[in-house]
Amino acid sequence: MPDNGSINEGKPGMSGTTGTTGTPGTPGTTGANRPSGSPATTGTTTGATGTGAGTGTAAALSQTAHDYGQKISEVASQAKDYVTDKVSVVGDKFKELQNADLGELAENAKEYARQKPGQALLISAAAGLLLGLIIRGRR
Numbered sequence: 001m002p003d004n005g006s007i008n009e010g011k012p013g014m015s016g017t018t019g020t021t022g023t024p025g026t027p028g029t030t031g032a033n034r035p036s037g038s039p040a041t042t043g044t045t046t047g048a049t050g051t052g053a054g055t056g057t058a059a060a061l062s063q064t065a066h067d068y069g070q071k072i073s074e075v076a077s078q079a080k081d082y083v084t085d086k087v088s089v090v091g092d093k094f095k096e097l098q099n100a101d102l103g104e105l106a107e108n109a110k111e112y113a114r115q116k117p118g119q120a121l122l123i124s125a126a127a128g129l130l131l132g133l134i135i136r137g138r139r
Contacts (some may be wrong), residue, residue: 097105113120
């Protein structure tokens with residue numbers, strides 16, 4: 001409570017709405033500590049902070065969290081479907097490679113490198129990097 005004996009005013013609410021209860025005041029001064037002729041303070045409050053503002057904010061946060069939870073769930077489901085599709089494509093390619101003739105694979109690789117030399121160079125560099133990391137990791 002301020003030294004001048006004024007009434008304790010509540011803190012303003014976060015959302016600007018008026019609540020139902022304020023912050024409690026402190027008991028007033030009485031007796032010898034009070035100057036003669038001045039009235040005693042009663043410790044009443046006129047607060048603007050109420051439980052309604054906090055409840056509304058909590059409900060809004062809860063709704064926002066629920067919305068984000070649903071969005072994350074949807075994206076996770078889409079990612080699962082995408083990965084499942086790509087795994088099946090890779091599995092099909094492995095089956096094709098197992099059944100293919102090595103001479104035919106080499107001829108296909110040469111033809112691809114002639115048609116798209118830049119991509120072939122990047123693919124071979126990436127493959128070399130991966131093999132290097134695998135071999136280096138075994139030591």
